[in-house]
Amino acid sequence: MRILRTLCDFILPPRCVVCEASTSGTSDPWVCMGCWTTVEFVRPPVCAQCGAPFAAPVEGIGSTTHRCGKCLLSPPSYERARAVGLYEGTLREVIHAMKYRPVSGLVRPLADLLSGQFAVHWGGRMPDALVPVPLHRLRLRQREFDQALDLANVLGQEVGVPVWGETLIRHAHTRSQIGLSATERRRNIRGAFRLQPEGSCRGRSLLLIDDVYTTGATAQECARVLRRAGAARVDVYTVARVG
Ligand SMILES: [Zn+2]
Ligand SMILES: [Zn+2]
Structure with missing residues (x-):
């Protein structure tokens, strides 16, 4: 070899x-090592709910309970969303390469970023299971690679949490979310997910896994479906987030 x-x-x-x-x-x-060192990590203070970084430092915003205007105006259907880094520079290029070239060798280093900060965000309240945000079968066939599932599988092994890869399925072939506004994204994704009949969420604490948090429309729709099925709590964990 x-x-x-x-x-x-x-x-x-x-x-x-x-x-x-x-x-x-x-x-x-x-x-290369040089590029890995330029990853922009999300640093506090962030919105207590959606995890959006605040333009720091602002008086009173250092508190861990402060929520951003967007979350106050229309509270997300999940409990908390956290991301490791900003969707810029190296992280953006690496995630893009993993998804579209696609380079499966990039899954592990990105999952390592997730596991590296797992205890910080979720250690105090371990989820019962990791639930990857599903791709539609058609898109899966085009790409032959499901990055959220692969990330969740590696992360699950590293942190010892089971992965429910079959719980959520995407039955509507939604348009790509790229280039859509927040409202358009919400409308586009509405009703796109359903639960496998055997997936039992009742009373469970679930952690949604995805590569990028953009407007949160996808995560919110998944969380809504899981909560409606009886999940006690749904949180969101992504490698990167926009803004
Ligand atoms: Zn490089
Ligand atoms: Zn927020």
Whole structure:
């Protein structure tokens, strides 16, 4: 295997998916160390509910219960959403490469980011299960890769929480959410998910897993369906979030 890899590296040297620098001979053939160090982590203070970073520091906003205007105006259907980093720069490029090229070797480092901060966000209240936000079968076939499920599987192993990969299914083939406004996204996603009949959520504390939190429309719709099925609590955990 090593000889084969060396030969492949010689013919087609591995390059960082972000900056295209050669990663030949390093432990991560997909992203160079320099790029990993530029990941922008979400830092407090953040909205207690949706996790949006506040333009810090503002008097009184350091408290852990302060919610943003959006959440006060229309409270999300989930309890708390948290993301590891901002959907910018390296993280944006890496997630994009994982999804659209697609590079399955990028799942583990991204899941490692999730597990690295898992205790900070969820250690005090361990969820009963991780529920990946599902892709529609059609899109899955086009892409042959389900990034939320793969992230949840690796994370679940690392933190010892079961993964309910079959609980939520996406039965409506919604348009891509890219380029839609917050209201359009909510409308587009409404009714897109249902529960597998055997999935029992009653009284459970569930953690939704996805790669990116954009407007929260998808997470909110999933949380709404799970809560309606009796889940006691639904939280959201993503690798990155927009803004
Ligand atoms: Zn790089
Ligand atoms: Zn908020």
